[in-house]
Amino acid sequence: MYLRSVDISTEYLNYIVSEKKMKCDCDFVIRDNPRLVAHYDNCRLLWNELNPGKEYPRNNDGTIKLLNKHLQELKVDILYHLGLDTQNYDLPAIFGDVKFVCMGGTKYRMRDFAQYIAELLDLPEKNKKLVNLTKHSQRYAMYKAGPVLSVSHGIGVPSMTTVLQEVIKLLAYAKVKDPIIFRIGTSGGLDIPPGSVVVTSFGLNGNLGKTFDIPVLGKTRQLPSILDSRVCQEVHSLSVDNDDFGTYIGGTMGADDFYIGQGRLDGPFCDYTQTDKMTFLNTLKGLGVRNIEMEANAFAAYTRAAGIRAGIICVTFLNRLLGDQVTPNKATLKEWQKRPMIVVGRYIEKYFEDRKM
Numbered sequence: 001m002y003l004r005s006v007d008i009s010t011e012y013l014n015y016i017v018s019e020k021k022m023k024c025d026c027d028f029v030i031r032d033n034p035r036l037v038a039h040y041d042n043c044r045l046l047w048n049e050l051n052p053g054k055e056y057p058r059n060n061d062g063t064i065k066l067l068n069k070h071l072q073e074l075k076v077d078i079l080y081h082l083g084l085d086t087q088n089y090d091l092p093a094i095f096g097d098v099k100f101v102c103m104g105g106t107k108y109r110m111r112d113f114a115q116y117i118a119e120l121l122d123l124p125e126k127n128k129k130l131v132n133l134t135k136h137s138q139r140y141a142m143y144k145a146g147p148v149l150s151v152s153h154g155i156g157v158p159s160m161t162t163v164l165q166e167v168i169k170l171l172a173y174a175k176v177k178d179p180i181i182f183r184i185g186t187s188g189g190l191d192i193p194p195g196s197v198v199v200t201s202f203g204l205n206g207n208l209g210k211t212f213d214i215p216v217l218g219k220t221r222q223l224p225s226i227l228d229s230r231v232c233q234e235v236h237s238l239s240v241d242n243d244d245f246g247t248y249i250g251g252t253m254g255a256d257d258f259y260i261g262q263g264r265l266d267g268p269f270c271d272y273t274q275t276d277k278m279t280f281l282n283t284l285k286g287l288g289v290r291n292i293e294m295e296a297n298a299f300a301a302y303t304r305a306a307g308i309r310a311g312i313i314c315v316t317f318l319n320r321l322l323g324d325q326v327t328p329n330k331a332t333l334k335e336w337q338k339r340p341m342i343v344v345g346r347y348i349e350k351y352f353e354d355r356k357m
């Protein structure tokens with residue numbers, strides 16, 4: 001009997017595989033960590049199930065296989081928005097040790113996160129001024145703290161997917177093995193206290209579909225917004241009882257707009273009523289959605305298309321059932337933005353601690 005490793009917890013998987021001597025569907029378990037203590041990758045079986053007939057975008061050593069054959073015709077690949085390329089930079093030497101990529105809207109948050117990780121993991125970077133590695137492009141910011149890359153993606157799907165796709169190519173060119181990508185963001189919550197953290201279990205678009213819909217050559221394609229359920233559960237399991245905030249699992253709607261796209265009443269345009277808004281938000285709630293932001297469905301879809309495990313962890317700035325305006329003061333919002341960093345930091349710290357044992 002083969003186990004569906006994606007559906008069960010790490011602890012249970014460890015127990016079953018080691019004690020019951022069962023075979024696991026996930027070949028990464030064996031290769032990546034013979035002691036079966038830490039984290040595993042998207043399994044080939046699941047990939048084949050979800051993508052019948054589609055090549056698995058991963059090499060046997062865990063490096064990313066870019067399935068776009070046109071790339072092979074390029075002498076040099078210019079990662080324009082990252083300000084990097086495959087000719088002038090030794091990408092494996094600079095980025096080959098990366099294990100985690102964390103992305104979020106603002107440059108300041110992502111610099112703070114890199115600094116936080118440097119201190120948490122006691123890295124040499126903790127005493128250095130972090131350098132923005134994309135400074136030639138002036139679009140985004142990317143900082144490296146040891147095995148963690150911290151990258152800003154701006155607001156909304158087009159901005160996020162542009163840099164995410166270059167990050168995926170960067171990881172492939174740098175020969176990074178089995179990376180995990182997180183988005184650490186902010187959002188509006190649904191019926192949970194402001195300041196709560198939501199670990200996304202699925203992405204939803206503005207039409208309530210679990211897909212990211214993108215027109216390609218004049219026709220809309222629908223990419224499933226699926227995230228790695230193990231990453232989600234493991235991140236959630238690391239929330240601790242004495243945190244002064246709650247951490248919830250739930251769906252996340254990625255809206256294409258902050259105002260009418262999120263059912264707000266306080267934008268410059270609005271032709272619907274408070275009742276219409278509440279009906280919509282309650283429908284979302286009924287579908288298991290816990291929060292609304294502007295990237296989740298596309299982030300889930302593109303990381304999955306690349307065969308990369310990913311998670312989305314956002315703090316909520318308000319309860320959308322009670323209002324639309326973001327009213328907490330700057331200091332509170334800054335403090336709350338640290339919460340996804342703390343939660344993801346625990347995951348990253350545990351990953352490396354498990355490997356020291």
Ligand SMILES: O=P(O)(O)O[C@@H]1C[C@H](O)[C@@H](CO)O1
Pocket residue numbers: 104105106154155156184185186187258293294295
């Ligand atoms: O990661 P951030 O804080 O940018 O995420 C949300 C979604 C949009 O990007 C933005 C809207 O205020 O915040």
Ligand SMILES: O=c1cc[nH]c(=O)[nH]1
Pocket residue numbers: 186187188189258262292293294317326
């Ligand atoms: O309501 C909110 C708050 C932050 N970010 C969003 O996209 N929506």
